[in-house]
Amino acid sequence: MGDAPKLSVCIVTYERPEFLRRCLRSLADGLDAGSEIVVVDASTADRRGIADEAGRPVVYVHAPQLAGWMTRSRNEALRHVHGEIVSFLDDDVVLRPGWESALLAAFDDPIVAAVSGRTCNGAAGEEQYAKPIGRLLGDGSLTDGFASLPAGPVEVDHGIGANMSFRRSVLAELGGFRDDYPGTALREDTDIFLRIRAIGGRAIFAPDAAVDHLPAPHVRGARFDTRYKLYGRRNHMVLLARDGGIRSPLLRRWVGGQFRAIGRAGGFAARVRRFGVTLVGVAWGYAAVLRSARWHPLPPRRDDALGRELRGLLGAPAEGVAS
Template identity: 75%
Template structure:
């Protein structure tokens, strides 16, 4: 199996360099590296100084749209397996071997690798890893140590991989999760599952996540929480439909959590964020979802374009194999 590793980045050159040096040391030379950089400055020379054969795409028009950068990367991948890594991770030894071992099982369509944050006790996680609960909440556990592969509903965007054929069938990522792009990774895993594909957590395909600062705002600030509620509502509405009981239970749970906040000021702040976030999410979901679940395949112009691009090289390689075989047969006849 051939591997394509994609990095999307924006205004974090020091972290990008650290990530690329990790890839150069930890990947087989045959693996393809694709970098899509939305930064204002063209850093192609930096990328190629570390990995001379890397594909570098300078795309400043994609600034603020991480998932659109992911789709841009899909135009250039050549591997059977396509990985997306955040620019602030470094590979642990054995990452590539463990990833390809997971995909050796033909039933596996998507893999979430272990993403270690250096937090005490993160290797232990009691709830099931990577599940969507009946009340619409998501379980985590992607830093935990598990005994072998674990079946999951959703994965983590910092270290996620897919069969190229499955991404072609999907027509790429849904790229309209704005702001922090929270839930775009969950969305693609749920769509893989809706196709009938199997998604697994592979704890031996591990990276260290050494977080870079956000270019705008900070993780878990008010902006992050507002986008989180908005995007989560859109996710649940698309996956289960606007009429899903799961979506209603999640909204109810958000308001119930307000009462569990400590102190009047904290309650008021959480109530405000919840009201605005849920209202924003409801408006977005009404525009972007339907009463019943959406089909997992993108059938818009971009989806069709990406599907064709992802299938093109597969067809070309198949033609090449047929031509080689034809030539061999003719030599044998001679």
């Protein structure tokens, strides 16, 4: 048994073997030898061979039963981590030099519970962002800016799932991720950041902990297609209702804003399409809210069987990794 690693890096993947291979090569080159890598692969085929090619030890978990549930794969990864800091990276990113050192430096501040790193998309001008980075606004909308380059770390309300990290102790207290954001899994990352905020934790955006996001195609559908937009509305409403309760003014304002935005669509046909997507998405969202939220904000700590299991696993003293 060796010493416990400072950092565990988790990759959840599904039917994207070449992107996983590229990501693991990046981790092998960019991480210190003592850091841990955990892969949870929901693909039909067992691709342990890709992990074996990485050039360093990788904990590979083949879990095809988790296909279509990203946060269930994240929770599965939590069963296998040993580090004090637990990071999640998408399988279609590669590390920029200095990612690990910048990330760990951000956690040197003991009150920092979560860190969102910079996720670069190669878009012109993305270094500049006019709005506050990573904020939940008074109209219920979220700002991003996670590709921007501020002068230093910035306090945020939420982060980006492609490059996010947490103290193990905080994940233990929360009992892991809420794993019922279906479809595109949109807002599952925001959910855990808002839960951290609810227990008094501080989250920051660390621009020097940077990755390049080289997007893989969606296995089902495409980004911003109708399916994506419907799941986006549904999951965003559940997020706001869980954070603020079904009577949340942010939820009410956000829904109103969605209908007001219909008039800004260009042309009659576009407005009709947006009206249909908004109506269906909001109706679906309210049905989901009634099932999965309450009048008052939900407790941030999971207290179901899985939450208790993960709390026990993560709350135990960090164990050594078999050599």
